[in-house]
Amino acid sequence: MSGSLRISRRMIMPDLVRVHRYQSLPEQGPKVLFFSGGSALNKISRVFKEYTHHSIHLVTPFDSGGSSARLRAEFDIPAVGDLRSRLMALADETVMGQPEVYALFTHRLSQHETSVELKAQLQQLVSGEHPLIEIIPNPMRALIQSHLAVTQQRINDDFDLHGASIGNLIIAGGYLNNQQHLDPIVFLFSRLVKTLGDVKTTLDASLHLGVELDNGETVLGQHNITGKETAVLSSPIKRMWLNKGLRRIQLTNQHIADDRKDAIESADLICYPPGSFYSSLLANLMPEGVGRAICNNSNPKVYLPNLGIDPEQQGLSLMERVHRLVAAVEIDKGGSEIYSALDYLLLDESYDYGEVDLEQLERLKVQVIKTPLITTKLNKYDERLVTKALLSLT
Template identity: 60%
Template sequence: MTAKVSRRLVVPDSVRVHRYQNLPELAPSVLFFSGGSALNKIARVLKAYTHHSIHLVTPFDSGGSSAKLRQAFNIPAVGDLRSRMMALADETVLGQPDVFELFSYRLPFDATVAELELEQELAALSVGEHPLMQPILAPMKTLITTQLIRLCSELPKDFDLRGASVGNLIIAGGYLGHGQLLDPIIFLFSRLVKTLGQVTTIVDETHHLGARLESNEVVLGQHQITGKETVPLAQPIKEIWLNQGLDERLPVSATLPEDRKQLIEQADLICFPPGSFFTSLVANLLVDGVSHAILNNPNPKIYLPNLGVDPEQLGWSLMDRVEYLLTLLLGDAERNATEPVLNWLLIDEHYDYGEIDLERLTKWGVGVVKTPLIGIKPHQYSEHLVVQALLSFT
């Protein structure tokens, strides 16, 4: 038998928060659709309150150190995956501090460092003789070196190692050694750093992102859209899709795997979190099957919007973004009133988010919760206040 139970919502709910902080291993599951590093600070705090957070990240990044690995091996982007796992890693004495340090290390980016020196450092890592490898004991050391040896055996001779993340290299080696599948190496990586939560990609695909601007110009590649590695877009984004490759507009579809579907359907709370609106949040929602999985979850669904300036949001007000999310997932924003994919808009009580049309939100079935979310630094969420507010809904 299934029964619907309601209660009075208090945000923040100090009793619930205190209970979860005392017993994080028994706390509820909070699922985030995200990518990028914007949520990492919140994730680092969240693990003190619950060990059951779920992070579905996008594998579509085409910038940073992930881009080099994608070009060399045609693999999904692994940088965001690694950084989120590191944010959730157990950093106490019960964790694996030596492994944490290794996976967080980057090879020197200094232009004065010769290519041969970088190759020698990677070789020392792959045979376990690097200073960072020496404190790590077998069989863990063997597991790590196996992935690096596989990577080195297939690394192109002209591969640029400057600034390479060792964690990314280990994951890439594992991907190549496990039939070009991410899930087995994600499982291994999570065990090695003892993540206090679950991190996985929304799909195991090598797709990229494509966008059409208001001027009808087509932009291919996440690195061209975010406004962080290139000049920010001069026109608002009007359409975004998954694309095959970076050479021409070739829209492609991807289907949500069954295990991800179950994670979405069974989470105690779903959060559409801060971060790059299109390339981190919306990118996850472009996968076929995501909207149905969200619909099948009866638990609270919350949108926590960005603060400050997100170059991708040029021309997009908060109301525009809420309507876009509802339309993307349901086809019609008003359908949300009876088949909700979003229940609450969670905002700081004093921050100016622009116009918030309560009448339209009510028509769409979206409630507004205002509570303190910003700490000492202006235009920046307090990680503790955000975590405590989110967990108050569970």
């Protein structure tokens, strides 16, 4: 008769012996899974790959701002900007990697040149005559050119190329070239830049975010929620959903693919990391099957809260964020799951996060871990300290 067995061990924080072992053999490092959205985790990811090549990054495809918005409007494509930036953060930057491909993927067209000049540069890239693509060997170069050519052919004449990410344009072409499936092109370019980890969107679908505010108002679109590209919301967020399009309220959802489910259920540690609380973190927990998979995993789950001001979490204390995080996971439970949504609240030992109610946390069976995570006066997490703390939990 088979069954599951949960084993406890004495925790040391940070566990420098364990961390050193991972750094010595990152190829055999643990599977730490991050439900991450934007760029908040990129610096941590760059350090993390020194300790394990098996981290898993499920990023939200629901963004609707920045240069990704233009591609989404043009092709009804999932947001690819955060996906590309995480691929680049995890790319092998040693001599064993592909620095030429990395340079191309991270290049942006100028904000200041004319549309005619930008179209000419795109044509140079498609034809293989641009300095950034000339140095990439075949067959890689031809493959990249073919995907860029698809994007070039499909965009309208008035498409705004100012500040466009070449990596986003390449991924968009690959998406259009693969029957509008994102996973094959992400897998391909993960191999091209030798990504030291696994990066995927939570859903391979073109959906958007919608929220209802405490004052009854509804807002559609991630770019209207974050308080970064538009004014801060007039009232705190009451609830959020996945929506079809940006024109009217059309609640929808989809089930995660089996490979995402398996990745969540088999992770050695699940981290809810810093980032925009709703549009980056909770958005990743909304697809059907995510919460169920989390609660089918017996390994630790840890929440590392934001520092500073996040416009999305106005009116939310740390304890309220913990409750909403747990609720977002547990709403998807089907009844047979036996493990927790959250085990640890990881905090810097000196930073003031507001009230930490130990009685509430005990009722939720959440333990507080306090350890040095900040080393500067900028009130920002130190990437190496965070990495060591998280790895000590595996």
